[in-house]
Amino acid sequence: MLFQDSSMLSLADNAKTYFRILASITFGILVLGLIVAAIILLLVNQIWPDLWIVLAALAAMALWGYLQIVYLPSRRYETTRWRFDEQGMHIVRGIFWRKQHAVPRSRVQHIDVAQGPLQRQYGISTLVIHTAGTLDASVSLVGLSFETAVEIRDDLLQQEVADGV
Amino acid sequence: MVSDVESSVESPSEQVIERQLHPMSWLFSVARNIKAFIFPLVIALVAGGDKYQIYAAWLVIPGIAISLLQNWVYRYILDVNEIIVREGILFKNVRHVPYEKIQNLNLIRNPIHRLLNVAQVELESASGGKPEAVIRVISMKRIDELQAKLNSAAKQDIDSSLDNTVDEEVPEEASKSSSILSLELLELVKMGIISNKGMVVVAAFMGIFYQMPNIENKAKELLRNSELFSQLSLQGNDPLSIAMLVLGGAVCFLIFIRILSIAFAIVTYYGFKLVEKDNKLVASYGLLTHINATLPAQKIQLLTVRETLLHRWFKRSAVRVETAGGGSSEQGATTRLVWLAPIIPSASIDDFLHQVQPDVDTHVEQWLKADFGGWLRMTRVRSFWLTLITLPLSYWLSSYFLLLFLMLPLIVIHARRYVASIRYGFSSNAIVYMSGWLIKQKTIVPFHKMQSVSLEQSFFDKRTNMASIVADNAGLEIMRHHIDIPFLPQQQARESFDFLYEEICHTEYRWK
Known part of the structure; x- marks a missing residue:
């Protein structure tokens, strides 16, 4: 309610997919690490767990995966507005x-438009606004389409030229 | 050494002058190196500490050699419109600092400096943080030369800006100086009583004490043999004697700490004078090490008036400023002016603020408050942490730790008083935010010094329909009082946030 504002825009459509893939990759790496660790531990100790423990672990992982890959990215997409x-x-x-x-x-010091390899695939980018402040010396917004980010940057740059700074 | 530019035909101010450090600079470099090692060395010698501490002392020698070489190659060049500093033996470093970028020229003089008529100079630019250049050390004559260069550059700057811009600073008012605050000895004594700096000294002594078994034994011996204590007939098992001893000890300790604090205040701030000159605030103070620090008034980002319980008993306050750049803990930035008024009568605070920041309006028509319901949240959070600490302690160590729960009423009282003390308001060009009941703090930030604002609502805020407002500044110290107003009613927070943002948008931020 506090943050509801119809004039605010949402991120690029591709951003949700990008968030999902990013989350999948991090989740995949974590799960891989856990599996390797579990196998090493089991081999060293020579103890084989009961079936229900394996199933419970798998279920927990599935729930975690759902939260990480499905729920949180879409929440992130929905809750980000600009x-x-x-x-x-x-x-x-x-x-x-x-x-x-x-x-x-007038408080913007400089602006960065950054694009990682995965972001390039989906045509989105990260806009970073730097101020002279301390707590929020740089505010970044991930998930704008590349064109929008560049537009914003150019707009701010033009103003700086006009200001004669 | 005058460089090979055809300087002889030009006027003195156009000359390029290359200078070395003062011939006695080596003394201060050696002193600085030894200082870093003196503590372990003294402990090693006096207290018979470990052997390695004595061996480690030899490490000081290469350090001294390197700094002597560094002094020898150090050059600063006063060019037509910039100062060039060359330093370094293996890694050479040449730094160009235009005169107009130099905001402050700070001088530090300890008694030896004064004896040799030299000073350590720090050149600060607007970026704050570390000084642009630290010159250790040059003679006062050279400092005058440097000052003259800076002044002539500043004059040219004003001359050239006269015709094209309408600056906020009126050049005609330049070179007028007026005293804002000077502290008498009595004020410093009061300051010492109010502050708790003596505790730091005690803590340091305790540290040394435990490092030195010999000293501890000697002290015990001294106590045992002293006349004073042998005449006292204290029965070890008499409760009255024990109570008296404990009470007496506590009183002596408190008095001792206060005396130390007073001594500390006098040594640090002796002869404190704050003067306004050319739109710059110049503070000079110090009994042994004399400090002369300048702060351009427009460089102040935030002002905080602080009053502890003791301050209020003495009807005194203290004023702290934050300046652009921050990072005051950086080595070398010793002269940064943080306490603009280390102590000042509370009655004259308004006048003082007006003199320091004449453009900033501190008059607030209407004060806004936090939602008093916030105390419940504060209490909940604090009791949660208290429980989290107390339960394991009492389970594993001793059930006496359960007595910690006696703090609960204090938590409630504090939370209620604290939330009730929160208030903020807008003057015509600034926000004023007050909070605290034991330590009252009032922070003033003009709109044009703010960088961005944010409106925040945590998960717990949402449940109670609250929100908080945070305003960001250059050079903010996050642990200190700043504009971060919690427990606001949701709707009011939104309105204040929108208002604040609107006001900031209508102003221009200026570095100098």
Whole structure:
């Protein structure tokens, strides 16, 4: 309720897929590590667990995987909103700890548009806004489409040229 | 050594001058190196500590040799519009600092400096943090030369800016200086009583004490043999005697700490004077090490007025500032002015703030408060942590730890008072935020110094329809009081956030 604002935009459509794939990769690595660790432990100790323990572990992993890959990425996508206007940038994000950042145009020191290999696949990017502040010296927004991010950056740059800074 | 530029034909201010450090600089480098080793060395010699501590002392020699070489190759060059610092033996470093970028010229002089008529100089730019250059050490004559260069550069800057811009600072007002605050000895005594700095000294002594078995034994011997204690007939098993001893000891300890604190305050802030000159605040203070620190008024990002319980008994306050750049713990940044008024009569606080920041309006029409229901949340969180600490302790160590639960009423009282003390408001160009009941703090931040604002709602906030507002500044110290207002009613938080953002958008941030 506090953060509801119809003028705020959501991330690029591809962002949800990107979040999912990113989460899958991290989840995959973790699970792989756990399996290897479990096998080593079992081989060293020569104790074989009961079937129900294996099943319970698998179920727990499945639940965790669901949260990690399906639930959280879509929540993240839904809860992230942004608006860029003539005054500045607003970013709302966070699932349990909600936070709205507001950075006025005049306080923007510089802007980065970054793209990782996976992000390039999906045509999305990370916009990083740097201010002279301390707590929020840089505010980043992951999941904008590359074109939008570049547009925002160019818009801010043009203003700086106009300001004669 | 005058460099090979055809400097002879130009006017003195256009000259390029290359300078070395003062011939006696080596003394201070050696002192600095020894200082780092003196503590283990003294302990090793006096207390008969481990052998390795004595061996380690030899490590000081290469350190001294290196710093002597560094002093020898160190050069600073006063060019037409910048100062160039060359240093380094293996890794050479050349730094160019334009005169106009230099905001402060800070001087540090301890008694030996004063004896030799030299000073350590720190050149600070707007970036804050570490000084741009630290010159250890040059003579006062060279400092005057440096100052003259900076002044002439500043004058040119004003001349050239006169025709094209309408600056906030009016050049005509330049070079007028007025005293803002000077501290008498009595004030410093009060400051010592209020502060608890003596505790630090005691802690340090305790540390040494436990390092030295010999000293501990000697002290015991001294006590045993002293006339004073042998005349006292204290029965070890008489409860009254024990109570008296404990009470007497506690009182003596408190008095001792206060005396130490007073001594500390006097040594550090002796002759404190804060003067306004050319839109810069200049503070000079110190009994042994004399410090002369400058702070351009526009570099102040945030002002906090702090009053502890003791402050209020003496009707005194203290004023702290935060300046752009932060990172004051950096080595070398010893002269940064943090306590603009280490102690000041509470009655004259408003005048003081006005003199320090004449453009900032501190008058708030309407105060806004936090949701009082916040105390329940505070109590819940704190009791949770208390339980988490107490239960394992009492289970495994001793059931006496359950007595810690007697703190619960204190937690409740504190939470209620604290939440009730939270208030904030807007003046015509700043936000003022107050909180605390034992230690009252009031922070003032002008809108144009804010970098961004955020509205936050945690999971617990949401359950109770609350939210908090945080404003970000350059050079903020996160552990210190800043604009981070918790437990606000949701709707009010939204309105204040929107208002604040709107106000910030209408201002311009300036570094200098």
